[in-house]
Amino acid sequence: MMVSDLSTPAGVFCALSLVWLIYYASLRYQEYRLIKRLGGYAPVVYGRLPFAIDLVVRSIRRSNKCQDLAFWHWLYKNCSPSPSSPLAVTAEFRIGGTPFNATPPVSSAHGLHPFYQSSIKVLFEVFSERSGYTETTRHVIGQRILFTANPDNIKGKGAKFTRTWQDFLGHGIFTTDGEEWAASRQLLRPFFAQNRLRDLEVFEKYVQELLYLVNGQGPKIDISELFYRFTLDAATDFLLGRSVGSLGNPDSQFAQAFGEVQRIQNMRQRAGPFQPLVPMTNFWKGLKVMNSFIEPFVQDALNDSPEELDEKEAKSTNGSTWLQSVARFTRDRQVIRDQIVNILLAGRDTTAGTLSFLFKELSAHPDTYGKLRREILEKVGSGQAPTYDDLKNMPYLHHCISETLRIYPSVPFNLRVALKDTSLPRGGGADGLSPVGVRKDTTIVYSTRHLQLNPSMYPAVSASSPPVLEFCPERWETWTPRPWQYLPFNGGPRICIGQQFALAEIGYTTVRIVQRFGRLEKYWGDGDDLVKSDIVLSPAHGVKVGFFGDAD
Secondary structure, eight states, X not given: OHHHHHTSHHHHHHHHHHHHHHHHHHHHHHHHHHHHHHOOOOOBOOOSSGGGHHHHHHHHHHHHTTOHHHHHHHHHHXXXXXXXXXXXXXXXXEETSOOOOSSOTTSGGGTOOHHHHHHHHHHHHHHHHHTOSOHHHHHHHOEEEEEEOOHHHHTOOOEEOOGGGHHHHTTSTTTOOHHHHHHHHHHHHHHHSSOOHHHHHHHHHHHHHHHHHHOSBOOOEEHHHHHXXXXXXXXXXHHHSSOOOGGGOSOOHHHHHHHHHHHHHHHHHHHGGGGGGSXXXXXXXXXXXXXXXXXXXXXXXXXXXXXXXXXXXXXXXXXXXXXXXXXXHOOOHHHHHHHHXXXXXXXXXXXXXXXXXXXXXXXXXXXXXHHHHHHHHHHHTTTOOOOHHHHHTOHHXXXXXXXXXXXXXXXXXXXXXXXXXXXXXXEESTTSOEEEEEOTTOEEEEEHHHHHTOXXXXXXXXXXXXXXTSOOGGGGGTOOOOTTTOOTTOOGGGOOTTHHHHHHHHHXXXXXHHHHOSEEEEOOOGGGOOEEESSSXXXXXXXXXXXXXXXX
């Protein structure tokens, strides 16, 4: 009878299906045994459609609607089992398969006949020796993704960035590990290791251009758009040796292409194994515009030999630029291109986003703007440019910047891929505080914004401790975040080496603007408070404000 059945197409199909099912179950059982040995599973979010594609669609839709934080809240609310601790902010789902949480597929709870149970066990022993957790394995059982906002998990080390980003960022400091990453970091370190007078000179030059465009008669302007042009000019001057002059050219194709590439890159990452379904036409067009913009800088770097660059540095009072240092390090055009893209992402978008959110909040809080202005005028007067020492001695300015970065961290979401079988210290168990097993090549997504806005990380609401979503620089007079609770510049070995430079640029720019204008008017409405988080956090609809002089 069996032979007769196998002689028909239907019989062959059924037999192959059974073999595939046993293979699938054996791989899942292999994963289960390893993960239980490493720790356990996190609470699981189950998809309703095959391959959990509905979870991918939900993630992309929420991102397109600027509701990323709401997606994370939804994940933790809809995971099973629901953890009891408010600090249990870790969950997982599997794209391409149904997550298997507590019991192995050979358990009698799954209603499998003993014959199949023994068959699976035998096949498991075979496959566990021969297959390992390969790319084929992920295609069969799906891609497991962990989401966490627990500080103990975020401070883990030894994980690499996903390969998905290399079309955009190449092999720069954000996408490499080990010796390659260390070399990239070493190239940047000398330019951010100390406060340099030239930094303030560059800031002053482009702040004056910015102030000219702002005007002081109160017309409605999008200050965010001006900040992005300002930081691009300052970054290209400081790092590459010459400005692109975007403050004088509002129709920059590079800025538009840079934003579009980031938007599509965000979708690609969220799509996981469904990346081939993401439309890529505008991505490749944007990359072409970006590369055309960057190519002249690459050529400038290669025009001089390393010896000629050394001679120029010796003669220059300001030393060499960062780009010239890169050219001494490598003569590879692609490597230079990748480093430039990485540094522009860090030097332009993060600072411009923070300045945008700071002035958005200041426009909504006139008392805060007035208090900040009084401190600035007391320290440096109405026209004097601040020095580094002046910036250090303005505590309320620091509180305003820190509060902005607390609510709006520049990189709200980040990810790593496990380099080896390991575990996260928190996320499993009934209370969500036990270890979670992590197999090699598992994607771990973490959210600094969700972490920094978790009410359980703060004291109870009081006069000195307002609600976590409320912008209140005064909270920093009595509150100090615990380690790994406040991470606007990341932490550990990968902490941003440009942190002090960025804070100086933000502080200097803020001082010069607030010095000039006695009043800041809010022109944005309640519907304009959405934030966009393609890669770097930014206001979704700009920041419409008006500036007025003292007499207005």
